[in-house]
Amino acid sequence: MSGVFHAVLSDRGLVRTQNEDRWFADPGQQLYLVTDGMGGHLAGETAARAVAEILPQRLREWIEGCEDLAESARIEEALAAVSDLSREICQHSAEYPSLAGMGATLVLALIRGMQALVLHMGDSRAYLMRQGRLDCLTRDHTLVQLLVEHGALDAEEAAGHPARNQLTRYMGMADPPLPEARVVDLCPDDRLLLCSDGLSGMLDDAEIETVLRKAPDPQAACRRLVDAANAAGGKDNVTALIVVVKT
Amino acid sequence: MAAKVILDVVAGPVEGQTFAFDRHDTFLVGRHSNCHVCLPRDGYLSRHHFIVEANPPDARIRDLGSLNGTHVNGVKYGGRELHEKPEDAAARQYPQVDLKHGDQIVVGSTQIRVSIELPLSCCQCGNEIPESQQHEAEWMTGSYLCVSCRGTLTGRLRPVTTVVRPRCERCGKDVSAEVRNGRRGQYVCQACQTDLMAQEGGLRRLMQEAAGKPRDPAALRLDGYEIGEELGKGGMGVVYRAVRKAGGQPAAVKIMLARVAVSDSARKMFLREIDVSRQLVHPNIVALLESGAAGSAFYFVMEYCNRGSLHQWVNQQGGRLPLALAVPILMQCLDGLEHAHRQGFVHRDLKPQNILLDDRGGRFVAKVADFGLAKSFQGAGLSGMTATGGHGGTYHFMPREQLRDFKYVRPASDVWSMAAAFYRVLTGHYPRDFPPGRDPMEVVLNDEPVPIRHRDPEMPAAVAAVIDGALTSDPGKRCQTAGDLKAAFQQAVHGRPP
Numbered sequence: 001m002s003g004v005f006h007a008v009l010s011d012r013g014l015v016r017t018q019n020e021d022r023w024f025a026d027p028g029q030q031l032y033l034v035t036d037g038m039g040g041h042l043a044g045e046t047a048a049r050a051v052a053e054i055l056p057q058r059l060r061e062w063i064e065g066c067e068d069l070a071e072s073a074r075i076e077e078a079l080a081a082v083s084d085l086s087r088e089i090c091q092h093s094a095e096y097p098s099l100a101g102m103g104a105t106l107v108l109a110l111i112r113g114m115q116a117l118v119l120h121m122g123d124s125r126a127y128l129m130r131q132g133r134l135d136c137l138t139r140d141h142t143l144v145q146l147l148v149e150h151g152a153l154d155a156e157e158a159a160g161h162p163a164r165n166q167l168t169r170y171m172g173m174a175d176p177p178l179p180e181a182r183v184v185d186l187c188p189d190d191r192l193l194l195c196s197d198g199l200s201g202m203l204d205d206a207e208i209e210t211v212l213r214k215a216p217d218p219q220a221a222c223r224r225l226v227d228a229a230n231a232a233g234g235k236d237n238v239t240a241l242i243v244v245v246k247t
Numbered sequence: 248m249a250a251k252v253i254l255d256v257v258a259g260p261v262e263g264q265t266f267a268f269d270r271h272d273t274f275l276v277g278r279h280s281n282c283h284v285c286l287p288r289d290g291y292l293s294r295h296h297f298i299v300e301a302n303p304p305d306a307r308i309r310d311l312g313s314l315n316g317t318h319v320n321g322v323k324y325g326g327r328e329l330h331e332k333p334e335d336a337a338a339r340q341y342p343q344v345d346l347k348h349g350d351q352i353v354v355g356s357t358q359i360r361v362s363i364e365l366p367l368s369c370c371q372c373g374n375e376i377p378e379s380q381q382h383e384a385e386w387m388t389g390s391y392l393c394v395s396c397r398g399t400l401t402g403r404l405r406p407v408t409t410v411v412r413p414r415c416e417r418c419g420k421d422v423s424a425e426v427r428n429g430r431r432g433q434y435v436c437q438a439c440q441t442d443l444m445a446q447e448g449g450l451r452r453l454m455q456e457a458a459g460k461p462r463d464p465a466a467l468r469l470d471g472y473e474i475g476e477e478l479g480k481g482g483m484g485v486v487y488r489a490v491r492k493a494g495g496q497p498a499a500v501k502i503m504l505a506r507v508a509v510s511d512s513a514r515k516m517f518l519r520e521i522d523v524s525r526q527l528v529h530p531n532i533v534a535l536l537e538s539g540a541a542g543s544a545f546y547f548v549m550e551y552c553n554r555g556s557l558h559q560w561v562n563q564q565g566g567r568l569p570l571a572l573a574v575p576i577l578m579q580c581l582d583g584l585e586h587a588h589r590q591g592f593v594h595r596d597l598k599p600q601n602i603l604l605d606d607r608g609g610r611f612v613a614k615v616a617d618f619g620l621a622k623s624f625q626g627a628g629l630s631g632m633t634a635t636g637g638h639g640g641t642y643h644f645m646p647r648e649q650l651r652d653f654k655y656v657r658p659a660s661d662v663w664s665m666a667a668a669f670y671r672v673l674t675g676h677y678p679r680d681f682p683p684g685r686d687p688m689e690v691v692l693n694d695e696p697v698p699i700r701h702r703d704p705e706m707p708a709a710v711a712a713v714i715d716g717a718l719t720s721d722p723g724k725r726c727q728t729a730g731d732l733k734a735a736f737q738q739a740v741h742g743r744p745p
Contacts, residue, residue: 042457042458045457046453046454046457046458049453049457050450050453050454053449053453054449054450054453057449085450088450089450091356092450092451092454095454096454096457096458098457098458099454099457099458143650143688146686146688146689146692147650147651147692150689150692150693152651152692168686168688169686175642175687176683178684178686
């Protein structure tokens with residue numbers, strides 16, 4: 001019996017009229033993802049569906065043959081599959097006027113044994129909660145993050161920057177996609193949190209850590225995270241997917 | 248029935264077309280009008296992109312020194328460097344690739360499936376087996392006996408009971424019913440082919456379900472104008488040729504779709520900003536005639552320039568222009584830009600795609616288009632969450648300060664972008680190198696432009712100094728206006744002040 005289980009909650013928030021977040025979880029394959037659509041209602045929802053429905057299908061064969069996550073050639077294959085789908089979404093965006101400009105973020109985790117492969121493009125995040133401490137596993141692909149990394153902005157300036165939500169990478173981007181991947185070693189009782197920026201944009205890391213520390217049950221934790229994001233303003237759709245690794 | 252080579256266009260602008268060859272013939276694909284599949288507006292294709300030689304049942308394909316190469320079953324053949332001329336690349340010995348039944352050829356958005364139909368022929372006498380006898384003609388795996396030869400051989404030969412049957416490379420199923428006489432090599436059964444296509448088709452079905460039919464140019468309507476063919480598309484909009492119904496004057500109509508739900512205030516703000524730019528009247532600025540909105544779609548009726556963009560024209564000339572051709576175009580652009588800067592306007596998105604050319608009236612005229620359009624669209628919050636507003640490649644011509652400081656809107660940024668545009672026109676290269684796998688935003692933030700004489704050692708030193716100076720990363724250390732840059736160029740090119 002697998003020692004990995006998950007819980008997920010996705011909420012429209014208090015401001016948006018539709019939920020353009022999507023998620024996917026396959027306990028059998030231990031594949032989990034969260035995606036946040038953008039580009040206008042129909043376009044955003046369609047892009048998010050494309051990521052949540054098509055990408056797992058494309059990765060199915062790859063996943064079945066994937067035992068060693070650290071093998072670089074295997075990681076390159078996964079990145080290529082993500083890039084290919086991104087390009088196809090971009091092509092369809094050009095072909096259908098009502099889908100013009102569609103795009104979506106992606107954060108994906110695949111677990112094999114006591115390792116996790118985390119792939120992402122955009123500002124949906126992956127966190128690791130271990131022994132009461134929260135670490136962010138991904139860096140946002142946003143203009144502001146880039147400027148902070150290059151010392152052009154400090155954290156305070158970044159928080160109020162007019163471009164703080166502007167993405168530099170996302171599924172469906174016109175430029176060559178550059179998804180990022182990393183392999184993380186896991187320990188028993190580790191929890192992975194995959195979330196859209198509707199969570200990380202409303203709560204800072206310390207607040208998220210506090211919720212997770214106080215709510216070891218993943219279902220309860222998802223509920224509390226979403227409630228906290230809404231209590232902070234709920235300005236965006238919010239999705240929290242927690243994966244618990246027992247053995 | 249003769250053997251046939253059949254090329255089905257299964258995706259792309261001419262999807263649904265089929266080309267069948269039952270004798271020795273050739274099949275040319277490209278942008279040129281003499282191609283069998285002619286796609287003049289497909290920027291991915293070269294003028295003569297690839298050729299298929301069909302000699303049924305055989306066929307082979309050869310890339311003709313195209314810029315972007317030709318993909319066969321996912322493998323790229325051909326392609327050339329930006330600075331190479333097509334004839335230089337074509338002179339190279341690109342391999343000819345034999346095509347087989349089921350192969351897929353891909354160039355840009357166009358996909359072509361290869362089918363090869365073979366007549367059944369008797370393995371004994373070599374005669375073609377009529378269709379009416381084919382069902383009983385199978386003898387041994389992959390071979391057939393006509394009725395006449397079967398009658399002769401019966402009694403002397405017995406079919407071998409243990410045979411090796413051809414199998415699908417993907418699922419291992421017996422495909423002897425599908426594989427024709429004489430076909431060799433790997434084969435994927437029809438069911439697996441369908442399954443593979445379904446995987447690719449899943450995304451398309453989702454898109455069609457979501458959005459209905461693809462774009463239909465005939466469905467576009469704008470009061471007072473007849474909308475014609477698509478002239479080009481960019482990150483934010485599509486431009487169509489149009490004719491004004493009253494008077495018959497040609498025009499260009501740009502349609503931009505907002506990527507977010509558009510509030511009345513956002514719509515009004517954006518249109519107000521654009522309306523102000525109609526004050527820009529100059530022979531080297533593309534005139535904006537009308538603008539408006541319907542829902543989330545914005546339209547802009549502009550002066551029509553019959554030679555397209557500088558980007559398109561330079562590509563047609565092989566990817567770069569000699570100095571003698573480029574300088575007059577640059578000077579005209581700087582004239583237009585100087586006028587705009589004096590009126591207090593900054594373009595903020597200069598690139599060869601936004602410089603249009605017109606040669607009516609006996610003169611070749613360059614005009615700067617889309618003043619502030621993209622950035623105003625972005626500034627009004629209409630472009631969604633992308634850093635570059637969804638522009639493909641705009642960062643190539645972006646000065647560093649535009650990325651670092653959103654509020655920086657000064658003519659000196661236009662100076663950098665204009666110099667970058669002409670660096671590209673003169674050398675075929677962007678000022679910065681953007682290696683694959685490296686985030687282009689990081690390149691803009693970190694990397695300095697390559698001195699132009701590193702790209703072209705023949706560039707006159709005085710001209711190179713002006714261009715390199717205009718590409719200085721510190722905006723305070725470069726020409727501050729288009730007028731300053733124009734004066735510097737005139738001094739460098741003609742050796743005299745304006």
